[in-house]
Amino acid sequence: MKEYYNDITKENLELIRMHRERVKEIENQIEQNTITIESLRDKKEELTKPLERALSERDTLQKQIANFSKDLMAKRNAKARLQVLHNKKKEYLENKEELEKKFKQLEKEKKDMYSKFERAIDQLRSRANYKNQVLDEVLAVRQAELEKKEV
Numbered sequence: 001m002k003e004y005y006n007d008i009t010k011e012n013l014e015l016i017r018m019h020r021e022r023v024k025e026i027e028n029q030i031e032q033n034t035i036t037i038e039s040l041r042d043k044k045e046e047l048t049k050p051l052e053r054a055l056s057e058r059d060t061l062q063k064q065i066a067n068f069s070k071d072l073m074a075k076r077n078a079k080a081r082l083q084v085l086h087n088k089k090k091e092y093l094e095n096k097e098e099l100e101k102k103f104k105q106l107e108k109e110k111k112d113m114y115s116k117f118e119r120a121i122d123q124l125r126s127r128a129n130y131k132n133q134v135l136d137e138v139l140a141v142r143q144a145e146l147e148k149k150e151v
Contacts, residue, residue: 064071
Protein backbone atom coordinates (compact mmCIF):
# COMPACT_ATOMS: atom_id res chain seq x y z
CA MET A 1 0.00 0.00 0.00
CA LYS A 2 2.80 2.30 0.91
CA GLU A 3 4.45 1.49 -2.35
CA TYR A 4 1.23 2.26 -4.20
CA TYR A 5 0.95 5.72 -2.62
CA ASN A 6 4.62 6.34 -3.19
CA ASP A 7 4.10 5.52 -6.87
CA ILE A 8 1.11 7.85 -7.01
CA THR A 9 3.12 10.60 -5.29
CA LYS A 10 6.01 10.09 -7.73
CA GLU A 11 3.64 10.21 -10.65
CA ASN A 12 2.03 13.35 -9.25
CA LEU A 13 5.41 14.97 -8.71
CA GLU A 14 6.39 13.99 -12.24
CA LEU A 15 3.15 15.49 -13.55
CA ILE A 16 3.76 18.69 -11.56
CA ARG A 17 7.29 18.93 -12.95
CA MET A 18 6.02 18.32 -16.48
CA HIS A 19 3.30 20.93 -16.04
CA ARG A 20 5.83 23.46 -14.71
CA GLU A 21 8.03 22.84 -17.74
CA ARG A 22 5.01 23.19 -19.97
CA VAL A 23 4.12 26.49 -18.22
CA LYS A 24 7.69 27.74 -18.79
CA GLU A 25 7.46 26.72 -22.44
CA ILE A 26 4.16 28.53 -22.77
CA GLU A 27 5.61 31.63 -21.08
CA ASN A 28 8.61 31.50 -23.43
CA GLN A 29 6.24 31.12 -26.38
CA ILE A 30 4.27 34.14 -25.13
CA GLU A 31 7.48 36.21 -24.91
CA GLN A 32 8.52 35.14 -28.40
CA ASN A 33 5.08 35.98 -29.74
CA THR A 34 5.23 39.39 -28.03
CA ILE A 35 8.65 40.05 -29.59
CA THR A 36 7.33 38.92 -32.97
CA ILE A 37 4.34 41.23 -32.65
CA GLU A 38 6.62 44.16 -31.75
CA SER A 39 8.93 43.44 -34.66
CA LEU A 40 5.96 43.23 -37.02
CA ARG A 41 4.70 46.57 -35.70
CA ASP A 42 8.14 48.08 -36.30
CA LYS A 43 8.22 46.60 -39.77
CA LYS A 44 4.78 48.04 -40.45
CA GLU A 45 5.98 51.48 -39.35
CA GLU A 46 9.09 51.11 -41.51
CA LEU A 47 6.94 50.24 -44.50
CA THR A 48 4.44 53.04 -43.96
CA LYS A 49 7.20 55.68 -44.02
CA PRO A 50 8.42 54.76 -47.53
CA LEU A 51 4.80 54.63 -48.68
CA GLU A 52 4.20 58.13 -47.34
CA ARG A 53 7.40 59.32 -49.01
CA ALA A 54 6.37 57.72 -52.29
CA LEU A 55 2.96 59.36 -52.10
CA SER A 56 4.46 62.75 -51.36
CA GLU A 57 6.97 62.26 -54.18
CA ARG A 58 4.10 61.41 -56.53
CA ASP A 59 2.33 64.63 -55.52
CA THR A 60 5.55 66.58 -56.04
CA LEU A 61 6.06 65.06 -59.47
CA GLN A 62 2.50 65.94 -60.46
CA LYS A 63 3.17 69.55 -59.44
CA GLN A 64 6.41 69.51 -61.41
CA ILE A 65 4.55 68.37 -64.51
CA ALA A 66 2.21 71.32 -64.07
CA ASN A 67 5.20 73.69 -63.86
CA PHE A 68 6.97 72.29 -66.94
CA SER A 69 6.51 75.35 -69.15
CA LYS A 70 7.86 77.60 -66.43
CA ASP A 71 10.87 75.34 -66.15
CA LEU A 72 11.52 75.55 -69.89
CA MET A 73 11.60 79.33 -69.71
CA ALA A 74 13.89 79.17 -66.70
CA LYS A 75 16.16 76.85 -68.67
CA ARG A 76 16.41 79.36 -71.52
CA ASN A 77 17.22 82.12 -69.06
CA ALA A 78 19.83 79.94 -67.40
CA LYS A 79 21.48 79.26 -70.75
CA ALA A 80 21.67 82.99 -71.44
CA ARG A 81 23.20 83.61 -68.02
CA LEU A 82 25.64 80.78 -68.66
CA GLN A 83 26.78 82.45 -71.86
CA VAL A 84 27.28 85.73 -70.00
CA LEU A 85 29.28 83.93 -67.34
CA HIS A 86 31.45 82.25 -69.98
CA ASN A 87 32.24 85.66 -71.44
CA LYS A 88 33.13 87.00 -68.00
CA LYS A 89 35.29 83.95 -67.42
CA LYS A 90 37.25 84.69 -70.60
CA GLU A 91 37.78 88.27 -69.44
CA TYR A 92 38.92 87.12 -66.02
CA LEU A 93 41.34 84.61 -67.53
CA GLU A 94 42.86 87.35 -69.68
CA ASN A 95 43.16 89.60 -66.63
CA LYS A 96 44.67 86.72 -64.72
CA GLU A 97 47.37 86.24 -67.34
CA GLU A 98 48.23 89.94 -67.24
CA LEU A 99 48.36 89.90 -63.46
CA GLU A 100 50.56 86.80 -63.47
CA LYS A 101 53.01 88.56 -65.80
CA LYS A 102 53.07 91.57 -63.48
CA PHE A 103 53.50 89.27 -60.50
CA LYS A 104 56.46 87.51 -62.09
CA GLN A 105 58.05 90.86 -62.90
CA LEU A 106 57.53 92.06 -59.33
CA GLU A 107 58.94 88.79 -57.98
CA LYS A 108 62.05 89.33 -60.10
CA GLU A 109 62.39 92.90 -58.83
CA LYS A 110 61.91 91.66 -55.28
CA LYS A 111 64.68 89.08 -55.71
CA ASP A 112 67.00 91.73 -57.19
CA MET A 113 66.29 94.13 -54.34
CA TYR A 114 66.77 91.36 -51.78
CA SER A 115 70.12 90.38 -53.27
CA LYS A 116 71.20 94.06 -53.23
CA PHE A 117 70.05 94.25 -49.62
CA GLU A 118 72.05 91.13 -48.74
CA ARG A 119 75.16 92.56 -50.41
CA ALA A 120 74.75 95.85 -48.51
CA ILE A 121 74.37 93.95 -45.23
CA ASP A 122 77.48 91.87 -46.00
CA GLN A 123 79.45 95.05 -46.73
CA LEU A 124 78.25 96.62 -43.48
CA ARG A 125 79.21 93.49 -41.56
CA SER A 126 82.67 93.40 -43.08
CA ARG A 127 83.19 97.10 -42.26
CA ALA A 128 81.94 96.53 -38.71
CA ASN A 129 84.25 93.51 -38.32
CA TYR A 130 87.19 95.54 -39.59
CA LYS A 131 86.41 98.38 -37.16
CA ASN A 132 86.01 95.86 -34.34
CA GLN A 133 89.42 94.36 -35.14
CA VAL A 134 91.03 97.82 -35.16
CA LEU A 135 89.32 98.65 -31.85
CA ASP A 136 90.47 95.31 -30.39
CA GLU A 137 94.07 96.07 -31.42
CA VAL A 138 93.82 99.59 -29.95
CA LEU A 139 92.34 98.13 -26.77
CA ALA A 140 95.13 95.55 -26.53
CA VAL A 141 97.75 98.31 -26.96
CA ARG A 142 96.07 100.50 -24.34
CA GLN A 143 95.83 97.62 -21.90
CA ALA A 144 99.52 96.91 -22.38
CA GLU A 145 100.32 100.57 -21.76
CA LEU A 146 98.12 100.55 -18.67
CA GLU A 147 99.91 97.48 -17.31
CA LYS A 148 103.27 99.14 -17.92
CA LYS A 149 102.15 102.26 -16.10
CA GLU A 150 100.83 100.23 -13.23
CA VAL A 151 104.10 98.29 -12.94
